[in-house]
Amino acid sequence: DIVMTQSPDSLAVSLGERATINCKSSQSVLHSSNNKNYLVWYQQKPGQPPKKLIYWASTRESGVPDRFSGSGSGTDFTLTISSLQAEDVAVYYCQQYYSTPRTFGQGTKLEIK
């Protein structure tokens, strides 16, 4: 199984500042056939199900604000929120879909400083 490890476990950022969350996979999730990274990011607010933010590591889901961006390739990925808003308080998860079983990172809790 591919192990997904996020860092940090929790993060406190001031409103308007940049937030950066990292995700590392135990093996590459870059598929050589199409040069795509099989990595997705979700946002889960308290009491709600996860919501897809970014797939293929860097493609924003329709309707997701452009302050959210994803980057990285192979085994190392980053979710960046360029200017933190109050409504961004949530737990963020990465997940690989390169192989089965699909596996998630442990989550990163983002709070306001």
Added chain:
Amino acid sequence: QVQLVESGGDLVKPGGSLRLSCAASGFTFSDYYLSWIRQAPGKGLEWMSYISGTSGDKYYADSVKGRFTISRDNAKNSLYLQMNSLRVEDTAVYYCARGRDTFNWGQGTLVTVSS
């Protein structure tokens, strides 16, 4: 829009059984893989199983293989999860999700396994 509504969650004793259902709307149900994913209280996400549109392709996580069975009824736009031999560690919110790779999630249903 995509809507997934889970039901069937309950309090059950260890060793017991439960059947979860998920009613779908807003998309062509039979065209999509569907999955079950769970989240233990205060914990992270664990993918458990998926099923293809025709039910010909199914996959289970090792943690539930042999105990849980995924199925669907395309005529009723419904997904099911039959859970047998339940353990305390199966306590979680169970989410129905559209997809096999990336997911669109329902609101979840709580299953509590306790004596």
